[in-house]
Amino acid sequence: DTGVSQDPRHKITKRGQNVTFRCDPISEHNRLYWYRQTLGQGPEFLTYFQNEAQLEKSRLLSDRFSAERPKGSFSTLEIQRTEQGDSAMYLCASSPNRGYPWEQYFGPGTRLTVT
Amino acid sequence: AQSVTQLDSQVPVFEEAPVELRCNYSSSVSVYLFWYVQYPNQGLQLLLKYLSGSTLVKGINGFEAEFNKSQTSFHLRKPSVHISDTAEYFCAVNTGFQKLVFGTGTRLLVSP
Numbered sequence: 001d002t003g004v005s006q007d008p009r010h011k012i013t014k015r016g017q018n019v020t021f022r023c024d025p026i027s028e029h030n031r032l033y034w035y036r037q038t039l040g041q042g043p044e045f046l047t048y049f050q051n052e053a054q055l056e057k058s059r060l061l062s063d064r065f066s067a068e069r070p071k072g073s074f075s076t077l078e079i080q081r082t083e084q085g086d087s088a089m090y091l092c093a094s095s096p097n098r099g100y101p102w103e104q105y106f107g108p109g110t111r112l113t114v115t
Numbered sequence: 116a117q118s119v120t121q122l123d124s125q126v127p128v129f130e131e132a133p134v135e136l137r138c139n140y141s142s143s144v145s146v147y148l149f150w151y152v153q154y155p156n157q158g159l160q161l162l163l164k165y166l167s168g169s170t171l172v173k174g175i176n177g178f179e180a181e182f183n184k185s186q187t188s189f190h191l192r193k194p195s196v197h198i199s200d201t202a203e204y205f206c207a208v209n210t211g212f213q214k215l216v217f218g219t220g221t222r223l224l225v226s227p
Contacts, residue, residue, distance in 0.1 A: 040219070041219055043205070045216070048213060091159065102164070102166060102209065103161060106159040108158040
């Protein structure tokens with residue numbers, strides 16, 4: 001059990017550029033979540049997958065944001081035409097199908113800075 | 116909808132002193148409650164959880180929390196803190212296995 005991993009850990013981009021983040025959940029966890037955390041705030045829910053199906057999206061997830069989990073394993077979060085307000089820590093979490101599905105295990109996050 | 120209130124944004128405490136971090140929640144249905152810890156530039160680590168049963172739950176690193184349904188609280192306690200406990204602590208709630216709703220966090224500052 002290697003835990004949830006995220007790549008990259010840090011990303012600096014210029015306003016208007018597109019960025020993509022990757023999350024690899026704990027193996028055999030079929031639920032995957034994306035959260036965004038801005039400075040001084042708690043994480044805010046963005047979206048949730050069960051296997052490859054995206055079951056819930058927050059209104060925070062504007063048209064510029066898209067998330068995928070094509071094979072029910074890793075997930076990507078893409079932000080198009082980045083804005084300075086997108087600067088935040090993007091956290092991924094996963095939870096199991098059996099046992100304790102309520103427990104979410106978080107990765108180290110990807111810190112995005114938009115200049 | 117659920118919400119979580121952490122009234123204390125920062126709690127300073129001396130090493131080996133006891134500490135309590137407060138958390139109140141709002142929900143119209145039964146909830147699952149969690150405390151997470153976040154060290155600088157890291158993700159969140161689960162400290163403890165309340166799912167059902169005993170209202171006093173014990174977690175890692177000597178932390179414990181008590182679920183109080185009548186006061187809709189889930190305060191986190193440790194009888195004796197260490198310098199290494201300095202971190203941000205988040206209380207969170209969910210009603211199933213969907214999204215977690217987090218509070219704004221409490222920064223615990225432990226000084227010698």
